Amino acid sequence: MATQSLSATPAAPAQDSRRPSSVASGTTKKPNIFKRIAQHFRRYWELWLLSAPALIFVAIFAYVPMWGIQLAFRKFDPDKGLTGGDWVGFYYFKQFFHSPLFGEIMTNTIRISLWTLVMSFIFPIILALLINQIHSTKVKGFVQTVTYMPHFISVVVIVSMLNIFLTPGSGIIGRFLGPESVMGNPKAITSVYWISEVWQHCGWNSIIYLAALAGVDTSLYEAAKIDGAGRWQLIRTVDIPAIMPTAGILLILSMGSVLNVGFDKIFLMQNSLNLPATEVISTYTYKIGILNSQFSYSTAIGLFNTVVNFVFLITANAISKKISETSIF
Amino acid sequence: MSTTTVTPAPKTSGDEIPWNKHQRQHLTPGDWVASIIIYGLITLAVIAVLYPLWFVVIASFSNPNKVAAGDVFLLPKGVTFVGYAKVFANARIWRGYLNTIIYSVVGTAVNLAVTIPCAFALSRKEFKPRRVILFLFTVTMFIAGGLIPNYLLYKQLGLLNSMWVFILPGAVSVYNVIVARSFFETSIPEELFEAAQLDGESYLGYFFRIVIPLSSAILAVIGLYYFVGHWNDFMTGLIFITDDEKQPLQVVLQQLLLVAQGTATNVDAAAQQQAADQIKFGIIIVSTLPLMVIYPFLQKYFNKGVMLGAVKG
Numbered sequence: 001m002a003t004q005s006l007s008a009t010p011a012a013p014a015q016d017s018r019r020p021s022s023v024a025s026g027t028t029k030k031p032n033i034f035k036r037i038a039q040h041f042r043r044y045w046e047l048w049l050l051s052a053p054a055l056i057f058v059a060i061f062a063y064v065p066m067w068g069i070q071l072a073f074r075k076f077d078p079d080k081g082l083t084g085g086d087w088v089g090f091y092y093f094k095q096f097f098h099s100p101l102f103g104e105i106m107t108n109t110i111r112i113s114l115w116t117l118v119m120s121f122i123f124p125i126i127l128a129l130l131i132n133q134i135h136s137t138k139v140k141g142f143v144q145t146v147t148y149m150p151h152f153i154s155v156v157v158i159v160s161m162l163n164i165f166l167t168p169g170s171g172i173i174g175r176f177l178g179p180e181s182v183m184g185n186p187k188a189i190t191s192v193y194w195i196s197e198v199w200q201h202c203g204w205n206s207i208i209y210l211a212a213l214a215g216v217d218t219s220l221y222e223a224a225k226i227d228g229a230g231r232w233q234l235i236r237t238v239d240i241p242a243i244m245p246t247a248g249i250l251l252i253l254s255m256g257s258v259l260n261v262g263f264d265k266i267f268l269m270q271n272s273l274n275l276p277a278t279e280v281i282s283t284y285t286y287k288i289g290i291l292n293s294q295f296s297y298s299t300a301i302g303l304f305n306t307v308v309n310f311v312f313l314i315t316a317n318a319i320s321k322k323i324s325e326t327s328i329f
Numbered sequence: 330m331s332t333t334t335v336t337p338a339p340k341t342s343g344d345e346i347p348w349n350k351h352q353r354q355h356l357t358p359g360d361w362v363a364s365i366i367i368y369g370l371i372t373l374a375v376i377a378v379l380y381p382l383w384f385v386v387i388a389s390f391s392n393p394n395k396v397a398a399g400d401v402f403l404l405p406k407g408v409t410f411v412g413y414a415k416v417f418a419n420a421r422i423w424r425g426y427l428n429t430i431i432y433s434v435v436g437t438a439v440n441l442a443v444t445i446p447c448a449f450a451l452s453r454k455e456f457k458p459r460r461v462i463l464f465l466f467t468v469t470m471f472i473a474g475g476l477i478p479n480y481l482l483y484k485q486l487g488l489l490n491s492m493w494v495f496i497l498p499g500a501v502s503v504y505n506v507i508v509a510r511s512f513f514e515t516s517i518p519e520e521l522f523e524a525a526q527l528d529g530e531s532y533l534g535y536f537f538r539i540v541i542p543l544s545s546a547i548l549a550v551i552g553l554y555y556f557v558g559h560w561n562d563f564m565t566g567l568i569f570i571t572d573d574e575k576q577p578l579q580v581v582l583q584q585l586l587l588v589a590q591g592t593a594t595n596v597d598a599a600a601q602q603q604a605a606d607q608i609k610f611g612i613i614i615v616s617t618l619p620l621m622v623i624y625p626f627l628q629k630y631f632n633k634g635v636m637l638g639a640v641k642g
Contacts, residue, residue, distance in 0.1 A: 046532035047450040054447035057500045065474020152620040154561035160586035170397040231363035302475030
């Protein structure tokens, strides 16, 4: 069985495995379609077996909820569950747009996410360029180990560290910042959010740039040095161009999360004082949906979020394709 | 800056690594300034990351009054283990700890058992349906049902308030499938497959006897990604678990560290607050230590893992 299944592969792949994906749709008019399907499965049943668990999990836990998106256009009916009851069209979207909280939630979401997005883009690049300048492998390894470390700390711990450090009067940072609570200050909370975000993930996010820098051909440095380039020029003319493609792709991808402020951290940072500046889409859908059981309304807000993100991603990708020929699809 | 740093014997030293120590004597003043700035910034970054962590460590051993007064700076003062004694005496923490260990170990095992075989199947170029499958997988990275459809689905499947809600819904991370697939495509030589074919190996035999033993690097990286995800998962417990006995460590931490946080209004309360802070430092150490201990051993694999993620097809 084993020999047959493999050694047959190179023999006749051209005719029989060209369009196996049409299995389900059955559009192919060839008379021996069933025979070809049977042949495909005889040859590749092991690969189907290996991928089956993942396929089943993705179908159940990604595609079934996707089917449940229609709930955003339907009145929730406990008897019907995921597919919802009566069709109400854009009723819940209008409810959200006309809600007194709409403006505040949108501004908060965009403000926090844009700050974080821009800073989390810039700092890892700078850090990678710096680490790349270290000659000693030992020092380099040490700096990397240290800067990656916070990435593994949980959000709950990070936020409680923020609370303790920023306590006015006694915290190691708070005692320098006056008597007013920083965590309770709506004006300061965005900075607290992005600075702690950079602190935690800057090192980890620099790995990808370091990998790109490690791939630079050393003869480029030699050539630049013969042309009289100093250390700064080497960074500017060799290192930065080397990481540009990676940076471009990461920037496009991050555009797909313009309206995503991760739920956990901002939720944990919320308190009654800073709430006017920290209520974002993800925390609002949680409160509306899970705590208040307004299932359809919450789904509609979530869908609105997904659509806006997707539009941003497509737009960023299109712009980038035009100006730099860097694109993700 | 016009002074050149040409190497003395350009013909033979073509492979020289730039800025290695043997070239120090050729550095220009401008390069010295650059070195000072670069190392200054790196030192600053290391301190900025390390000091808060170091402070948590020393504060957890120190007399809470001294911590609050700002006396504890570089080394612990008034060493005491009262905070740790209280942490170790807290049954809820241990319950949460045990839960998290179970969820993380079982969860990671399921993750790997599902992700790795699928990634291997999708790495075989002669397996034509892989393009459609990859497309369907990638779509889920950008379009998701959202919180409420998930909630209703889990309810229907009986996952609410069950340990399986930590394990089954997140069993496959599409990102990790793509990373592992890139690894199989780029790091396992195709000749091995041809040799296996000649030996009469089936796909299963090839996968288990040849591919898996060569893939410890990718198993380590992806295993760590999943494990860290489980260990630090807070949202699942918060939203889908109502039974306190089943809550993972992170939710217990949230209740102890954040919800229970009182605001000090008088002297007594302030003293209590300080004592409470010390327990918090202890909790932070105890809950974070396992990951801090594991990860440096796996660090050498990270670059490879992240790089493979970037090669996404």
